[in-house]
Amino acid sequence: MAALIALDWGTSSLRGYLLAGDGSILETRRQPWGLRNLPEGGFAAALAGISRGWPRLPRIAAGMVGARGGWREMPYLATPTGVARLARALGEIVAADGAPLRLVPGLRDPRGPDVMRGEETQVLGAVARDPALAARATLVLPGTHSKWVEVRDGEVRGFRTAMTGELYALLLRHSILGADTGGDRDAGDEPAFVDGVRTARDSGAAGALTRIFAARARLLDGSLAARAVPAWLSGLLVGEEIRGMRARCAEAGAEADAPVLVGDVALCARYRLALQQFGIASRTAAADAAAHGLWRIAADAGLVSPTEHPR
């Protein structure tokens, strides 16, 4: 029986989940109603639309909906933070239908400083689904702003952002590197991607920014086909993300965990392939981490009475 409406509400999309009392997913919906693309009527209309026809139930949302410029700005809690602290700090909006929508706060790592909104919920969801991760794990959430997250004792101990996806889009669309390439139609070119990853891997402490202009030089001399440039550039930037994050770990004297990838299946597969070039084994977490995280936080906040332990 349905017990909770859970929303993963980001910059470019809105995902709605109808969850049962045991935390299982009864229905999933997706709309392009991210913060940058709200329907007419704004946040309230998007909320009504995504849950149309679903019963009146407790509702909870995580992600950029709680950012500055979102529906309501929620604070950032400092790391380390786990489910219990997030559950105690939920915010509340009373929607047009008179019922509340609970909002999950973001996290702030004072050591960067660095911030996240939404990923904390995915991480805690992935840990809830796979308790073996709770004691100690490194979770990697690839994307526009990739997050490398340290989990210890069931909490988010710290994290670091790499703007890999955003940099890739900017360079391909607006910089000289994207000129004459025809855009990212062929970003899936695997040999070019792997070559880019290895170029970053082999850039040593100098890093890949001193190698990035080779994308242009190689297009001009014909050693890299115009259509292969996007994949090569993607590989270089993902490779630089991995190189930099591992170097940070090594300099901190920390033992590196085998990363656990969380997120879109195709993107996680690309990161898995990139990590292999560094000789790093990785695995992919269970799907729908956001839904599981929202359910766990809602349960801890008393919004739902679990009929049994979440799977």
Next chain:
Amino acid sequence: MAALIALDWGTSSLRGYLLAGDGSILETRRQPWGLRNLPEGGFAAALAGISRGWPRLPRIAAGMVGARGGWREMPYLATPTGVARLARALGEIVAADGAPLRLVPGLRDPRGPDVMRGEETQVLGAVARDPALAARATLVLPGTHSKWVEVRDGEVRGFRTAMTGELYALLLRHSILGADTGGDRDAGDEPAFVDGVRTARDSGAAGALTRIFAARARLLDGSLAARAVPAWLSGLLVGEEIRGMRARCAEAGAEADAPVLVGDVALCARYRLALQQFGIASRTAAADAAAHGLWRIAADAGLVSPTEHPR
């Protein structure tokens, strides 16, 4: 007496120099007629306009005018290359007035690979003006695409590009880091610039891409004023350029030279300040390096008969 018309013709501007037989500059003109902003009538009209009223003289140009998409695509000569090889490889366009315009080829460093157009002429001009640089020097030409150039025995032995200026503009205009900052009105904020440089310097082998998102996190927590973000970001990227280039040098086991800065006075001063944060002394080359380089190449090609050695 006037002996040569020399053009430094880039992507965003066209500079014309009227040079005397001894290489000294009689007159300088500047127009916004770079490749992306040609006047009506295109290249031919720009050439006629920049030299209006000047006597009919041998003419020579360097820069993006010889790029793909320029007036005529010139080849890249492989490094190492000096004045003599460039002079032997000049191209020629017969302009609308029936007289030729000579074009200087670009350079290609096969080790990157990497390419340049125009900077080779500036470097050789700076060396001509200061013969102490000929034996061994590292010249740094900051800008949209910064070049770090190794000079040995009067030739360009190799070089490396950092896309620092282009990355800065992209991130500020199009990425989340530029949001809420009001653009680069206050990019001159010196303490913020220095703080950004030091953040990159202290990023170690991980590099500054793992720190860049701090620009957003610090704006959100108020530890970096919105108006200081552009200067901080500029410092971070210039600092990362220096960090990466020095690390490359160290890994190659090469002894690092004190860099000689070539280019815009204000930009060179920023780089000088950034280099100081690394404890690296630098100095700035004589102005008008492009004009001096064009004169040297033209003289070597026999386009002008030097009345005396260039100063």
